[in-house]
Amino acid sequence: GESRYKLRWRERTPEGGWRSRSETLEGSRLERDRRVVEIREALASRGTADPPSAIRAPANLLEGMLEMTRQREVDGRYSAKTAQTYTSYARRIAGHLHAIARIPHDGVLPATLLSRETFAHIKERDAQLGIGQSVRYASVRLLLDTWEWMADDPARWAHVPPPPLGRTRRDYLTRTARYGRTVAPRLEHVDACILSLPPRTSQSTRIAAVIMRFTGLRASQVFGIHAEDLDVGAATLRVREGKGVLERADQRVVPLAPSLLMEPMVRGWLACFESGPLFPSRPHTSRKGRGARRKLPTETFKHAWEASGAPEHVWRPPGRRNSRPEHAFRAAFQAFLKDERVAGDVIDFLVGHHPHGPEALRDRHYGRDLFEHARAAVGLLPPLHASRE
Incomplete structure (x- = not known):
């Protein structure tokens, strides 16, 4: 039977x-x-x-990195520039993997290569090439994010090993440098920098520098301002640009300092634009292609800081490989408000630092007191020294 x-x-x-x-x-x-x-x-x-x-073939790592990058661009998590940058990182990582696993250049990179040892080899090869620490970190972070992204969809990506969890995840990433305490410049230093802008500097860059001084916004955010974002009567500005997806989605409205709107050259500049970008002629505001890079006048501000006589350590922190001369304006803005005993949540609201916790998020979006405190804070900013000379 x-x-x-x-x-x-x-x-x-x-x-x-x-x-x-x-x-x-x-x-x-x-x-x-x-x-x-x-x-x-x-x-x-x-x-x-x-x-x-x-029997399914293991997933292709290069295909996974490229597809995740495209998906994040579609979802709005990556800008076109960021997607272009991470695509180049993905191809460089693929080159490392071909060499590490001795796979032909046109061969498939199986997901079974993912391991702690593979990450160590990639970090070692990047260091040998002299690639900067921030780029090395971003590269392995891309591969780690791809690993987790592929593991979440086993039906689409076969034979992906379980990704690291918890604290072990940090062991796969490049260690970030630890910097000592930095000293922010004073507003007097910023004013001296604006006065020291080279003669060849365009008027738009000068106007942008003044707006950065009074708002604490990043250079990319200031150069991305449109005339429709400004309400001179209400003294407010809608911030449409952001460093990350959370800040871009925030689209917060911040108060403008009365001293800024009283600057003659700023008022004259604003009167010239009824709609569209405030800085249309700047090369970093025009996009000639979907993945065109956006340029900032970093070198211009660097020369201005050098000519201003301000101590170098306030705009070029020691121990850092890359200085951010235009970011010193943002640091001075925050340091001034901190010295004036402005609350931390008000400063975070003005400069775009994301709040923590549901209560902080609720205050940010619906709290009228927070906006009024922010308006009082920007009212403390003194006039630009250059306008009085």
């Missing part, structure tokens, strides 16, 4: 581990023995009892 049999065995996984398998068979002893032989032969030849048609 016929009986029911339970067959159990262990087989290798594509990731190099082991897994237990079982199968229930109804039939005679002869059929059971025949199936046992089939399983043993399959384990010996293929390492798995699955038929060849059911």
Whole structure:
């Protein structure tokens, strides 16, 4: 007669581990023995009892990195510039993986390569190439994010090893540099920098520098202002640009300092634009292609800081490989408000630092007191020294 049999065995996984398998068979002893032989032969030849048609090839790592980057650009998490940058990182990582695994340049990079040792080799090769620390961190972060993203969709990406969890995740990333305490410039230093802008500097850059001084916004945010974002009567500005996806989605409205709106050159500049960008002629505001890079006048501000006589450590912090001369305006704005005993949540609201906790988020969007406190804070800003000379 016929009986029911339970067959159990262990087989290798594509990731190099082991897994237990079982199968229930109804039939005679002869059929059971025949199936046992089939399983043993399959384990010996293929390492798995699955038929060849059911065996899926491991996911392609380069394809995964590129697809995740495209998806994040579509979702708005990456700008076109960021997507272009991460695409180049993905191709450089793929080159490292081809060399590490000795896979031909046109060969597929299987997801089974993902391991702690692979990350260590990638970081070592990047360091040998002299790539900066921030870029090395961003590169391995891209690969780690891709690993987690692919593991969340096993139906689409086959044989992806389990990604690291918890604190072990940090071991896969490049260690970021620890900098000592920095000293922010004073507003007098910023005013001296604006006065020291080279003669060839365009009027738009000078206006942008003044707005940065009075708002604490990043250079990219100031150069992205449109005339529609300004309400001179209400003395408010809608911030449409942002460093991250949260800040871009925030679209916050901040109060403007009365001293800024009283500056003659600022009022004259604003009167010239009824709509569209306030800085249309700047090369970093025009996009000639979908992935065009946006340029900032970093060198212009660097020369101005050097000519201003301000201490170098306030605009070029020691120990940092890359200085941010235009970012010193933002630091001076925050330091001034801090010295004036302005509350931290008000400063965070003005400069765009994201709040923590549901209560802070609620105050940010619906709290009238927060906006009034912010208006009082910008009212403390003194006039630009250059306007009085």
